Amino acid sequence: MTKPDDFDLQAFLPYLLNQAAEEASLGFQKVYKDRYGLLRSEWRVLFHLGIFGRLTATEIGAQGKVHKTKVSRAVQRLADRRLVKRARSEEDRRVEWLELTPAGEKVYRDLREVAQGYEGSLLAQLSEAEMQTLKGMLLKLAGRTN
Amino acid sequence: MTKPDDFDLQAFLPYLLNQAAEEASLGFQKVYKDRYGLLRSEWRVLFHLGIFGRLTATEIGAQGKVHKTKVSRAVQRLADRRLVKRARSEEDRRVEWLELTPAGEKVYRDLREVAQGYEGSLLAQLSEAEMQTLKGMLLKLAGRTN
DNA sequence: GCTTGTTAGTTACAAAAACAACTATTACCA
DNA sequence: TGGTAATAGTTGTTTTTGTAACTAACAAGC
Numbered sequence: 178m179t180k181p182d183d184f185d186l187q188a189f190l191p192y193l194l195n196q197a198a199e200e201a202s203l204g205f206q207k208v209y210k211d212r213y214g215l216l217r218s219e220w221r222v223l224f225h226l227g228i229f230g231r232l233t234a235t236e237i238g239a240q241g242k243v244h245k246t247k248v249s250r251a252v253q254r255l256a257d258r259r260l261v262k263r264a265r266s267e268e269d270r271r272v273e274w275l276e277l278t279p280a281g282e283k284v285y286r287d288l289r290e291v292a293q294g295y296e297g298s299l300l301a302q303l304s305e306a307e308m309q310t311l312k313g314m315l316l317k318l319a320g321r322t323n
Numbered sequence: 324m325t326k327p328d329d330f331d332l333q334a335f336l337p338y339l340l341n342q343a344a345e346e347a348s349l350g351f352q353k354v355y356k357d358r359y360g361l362l363r364s365e366w367r368v369l370f371h372l373g374i375f376g377r378l379t380a381t382e383i384g385a386q387g388k389v390h391k392t393k394v395s396r397a398v399q400r401l402a403d404r405r406l407v408k409r410a411r412s413e414e415d416r417r418v419e420w421l422e423l424t425p426a427g428e429k430v431y432r433d434l435r436e437v438a439q440g441y442e443g444s445l446l447a448q449l450s451e452a453e454m455q456t457l458k459g460m461l462l463k464l465a466g467r468t469n
Numbered sequence: 470g471c472t473t474g475t476t477a478g479t480t481a482c483a484a485a486a487a488c489a490a491c492t493a494t495t496a497c498c499a
Numbered sequence: 500t501g502g503t504a505a506t507a508g509t510t511g512t513t514t515t516t517g518t519a520a521c522t523a524a525c526a527a528g529c
Binding site: 246250269270271272273 | 506507508510
């Protein structure tokens, strides 16, 4: 057994994707965490509601492939901070409709702005065509297309 | 404020990368977890040692951008299972040299095999050229080049 | 030598995530 | 109906991670 052997860890896709994902998340995390004290699961819920308006926790979980306990706790914290408003459904009393409050809207719009600018800076290293290719391939890998 | 607005969360790079990374990790995780009861940080340490031979914990941390406490705990568990052998350095008694045991080698070789096969199946959806492009861009994003 | 600073690695505590069990409500159907 | 299963969401418990403080060993300057 001679070392080093020829396996290239840096090029192993799950590993490489993870490194890229972590790196890419950092810059944005810094903002939502430092500026608003949000967790990853929380900005995600916030964005879902910002984009689609009124949703239930289950719908958010399904759209974002997030476990319901994560959604539940994220919603709890967002509601505590008055960023999200919860309203029990009249038709089905198990269901709770979620919506951003005006304060939540404000945070969402600010973070959306940041997100767009931040993504721009990430993609600045790539050409428009490369960007399209990259996203297409990531979508395939994420199993969102077929 | 009309909903839904035009921000595309699925196409937001940090989000998309995360989804792809998670999805891509699942298949491999299933093997190292179910077959050997390893955690993510553990298979990584195992691979570093399998590839490069004798390393210190600090070197592993630097190469893989992993915090030293994570390495420390991974090494501890690997040593408990007799997959890694630790030896205090004679020149500098703060340093510990880490190496795979024969049992560790065996696990490494098996998992390397699995990794290669698994990556092949992931990349089967892509052409050779696409694969090269994808990895190149991910390397850029991961900040490994420049 | 002795003080101060640095480095390798561990440990302790707090934050977050994963998993399972639970309550409440609705749906199904014999 | 009444009993069983399914669904929405929450709560409790265990793992895992992150952060900071710590011990031990070495380095460097005086």
